[in-house]
Amino acid sequence: MISVKNIYKNFENVSVLRGVSCEIEKGERVVIIGPSGSGKSTLLRCMNLLEEPTYGEVWLDGKLVTDPDPYLHPDAIRASKTYASLIADGLTDDEAIKKIKKEDLLQKREGKQMKAVLDKIVAEHHLDINIARRKMGMVFQQFNLFNNLTVMENLTLAPVHLGLKTKEEAIETATALLHRIGLYDKKDEYPSRLSGGQKQRIAIIRALAMNPDAILFDEPTSALDPEMVGEVLDLIRELANEGMTMVIVTHEMGFAHEVGTRILFVDEGHIKEEAPPDEFFKNPKDVRLKEFLSKVL
Amino acid sequence: MKFFNDIIACFTNGKYLAAMLDGLWLTFIISLGAALVGLVLGTLVALVGLSKSKHPLMMIPRAICNVYVTVVRGTPMALQLFIMAFVIFAIRGFPQWVTAIIAFGINSGAYIAENIRAGILSVDIGQTEAGRALGLTSGTTMLKIVIPQAIKNVIPSIGNEIIALIKETSIVSMIGMYDLTAAAKDVGSGQNLASYIAPMTVAAVFYLIIVYALTFVVKKIERRLRSGDKR
Ligand SMILES: Nc1ncnc2c1ncn2[C@@H]1O[C@H](COP(=O)(O)OP(=O)(O)OP(=O)(O)O)[C@@H](O)[C@H]1O
Numbered sequence A: 001m002i003s004v005k006n007i008y009k010n011f012e013n014v015s016v017l018r019g020v021s022c023e024i025e026k027g028e029r030v031v032i033i034g035p036s037g038s039g040k041s042t043l044l045r046c047m048n049l050l051e052e053p054t055y056g057e058v059w060l061d062g063k064l065v066t067d068p069d070p071y072l073h074p075d076a077i078r079a080s081k082t083y084a085s086l087i088a089d090g091l092t093d094d095e096a097i098k099k100i101k102k103e104d105l106l107q108k109r110e111g112k113q114m115k116a117v118l119d120k121i122v123a124e125h126h127l128d129i130n131i132a133r134r135k136m137g138m139v140f141q142q143f144n145l146f147n148n149l150t151v152m153e154n155l156t157l158a159p160v161h162l163g164l165k166t167k168e169e170a171i172e173t174a175t176a177l178l179h180r181i182g183l184y185d186k187k188d189e190y191p192s193r194l195s196g197g198q199k200q201r202i203a204i205i206r207a208l209a210m211n212p213d214a215i216l217f218d219e220p221t222s223a224l225d226p227e228m229v230g231e232v233l234d235l236i237r238e239l240a241n242e243g244m245t246m247v248i249v250t251h252e253m254g255f256a257h258e259v260g261t262r263i264l265f266v267d268e269g270h271i272k273e274e275a276p277p278d279e280f281f282k283n284p285k286d287v288r289l290k291e292f293l294s295k296v297l
Numbered sequence B: 001m002k003f004f005n006d007i008i009a010c011f012t013n014g015k016y017l018a019a020m021l022d023g024l025w026l027t028f029i030i031s032l033g034a035a036l037v038g039l040v041l042g043t044l045v046a047l048v049g050l051s052k053s054k055h056p057l058m059m060i061p062r063a064i065c066n067v068y069v070t071v072v073r074g075t076p077m078a079l080q081l082f083i084m085a086f087v088i089f090a091i092r093g094f095p096q097w098v099t100a101i102i103a104f105g106i107n108s109g110a111y112i113a114e115n116i117r118a119g120i121l122s123v124d125i126g127q128t129e130a131g132r133a134l135g136l137t138s139g140t141t142m143l144k145i146v147i148p149q150a151i152k153n154v155i156p157s158i159g160n161e162i163i164a165l166i167k168e169t170s171i172v173s174m175i176g177m178y179d180l181t182a183a184a185k186d187v188g189s190g191q192n193l194a195s196y197i198a199p200m201t202v203a204a205v206f207y208l209i210i211v212y213a214l215t216f217v218v219k220k221i222e223r224r225l226r227s228g229d230k231r
């Protein structure tokens, strides 16, 4: 469903992601763990393009949401001027493509032909990011409820404004969701009057109100007081049981083991290990992962 | 006692009163016009300056806005006014009050733009990210989420900017316009009262009243906005 293809992300001169690929299938609950600063949030934020990958592509349901990356399309490379000059120098097709990829030789201006190939890919597969984001909810560490809006307005703004629901329908959905988490009496409060746990649960149903196909969670409990962690994890667990597709970045190892269907270990900008939870925690193979688990478990 | 008699004369002598009121009216018109121009221009320049679009069609206006703010903030107001009056609008019959409104509007626009920019940047980036993550466009997110929160931060500083503007309009007398300050000077001159102190005092009180009233209104708006979200 979400397909991340060979993503690199540089901030100024720091390279945070260095060639990450992963597939998230419908119904999966993929948990991402790793040391602080390893690029977990960056990877998650690349999935809905809150960060734009420097290289690589993100696909959602077979549709391309990033710009096409010429390095991922041999046809595009073959249409480039650089390729033509390497071939003229006597390299074989295989050698030329390898060299261009390895040494990052493609330039901004590679001529009309390469642009034509890329334009064709866009024409066939492109999906506007604002449409894609409706299908991928996101829950932030800092909740990020809209401070100028009441709880009810937080829940209805996007569905109504984007024309997905009428105002009445949106209020109906929001009302049901608020009842479900037991916070209907807070519908007219502003976020500043809620506890952290309440804010985060409302942030989660704000994502749900869009009827997304998947939800991305970035450390949803890290900013909470310990006594509020449980209520938020319970809600996420409930969604998991209902079969919601999720990608969760977390430091809660027990929760990862319990809820995840697959665990990814991100370290130094790479996915160093990936396995179902039992195998991942009982039989880790990567040295850095063993080290990491011995510290956090 | 001459001082009190002069003060009374400022309000009872038809010629003096008319002069002071004419001056007050011009000061008011220039301030109001320039404030409106400044607000519109400032908002526009702030939004263009904050847009992150890499499209070449956005790069050019962004560069222009940068130059505009730098030049206006880096040169004296009096010089800007002279350039408008004696160079750009040095057209026979062109109404001076329009020149003044444009000159002061352009000037305060640059300062207001900086205030608005700072106010928008002071809104947590997480608010924007949450809006975008729901699929809202950057424009909608700005309009529905960021700007309403920025306004609260910006109203007081824009109020100060407009107060500074009102006081600064007194330099229009330098291009021969008859504003409140010029009127006070005229009423106090040799062929009239032959003493500046009374008309200057009256002018000062007029300025103070305007500034005080404006401060009051700004405080009112601020309180209204703050109670609006019950915080
Ligand atoms: N906008 C940015 N500009 C510059 N550097 C950034 C930016 N965002 C992240 N980084 C850097 O990228 C690296 C990875 O950040 P990221 O937030 O993805 O890590 P993380 O694995 O989520 O860490 P944590 O567990 O602390 O949340 C860090 O070194 C961080 O300083």
Ligand SMILES: [Mg+2]
Binding pocket: A040, A041, A042, A218, A219
């Ligand atoms: Mg993080």
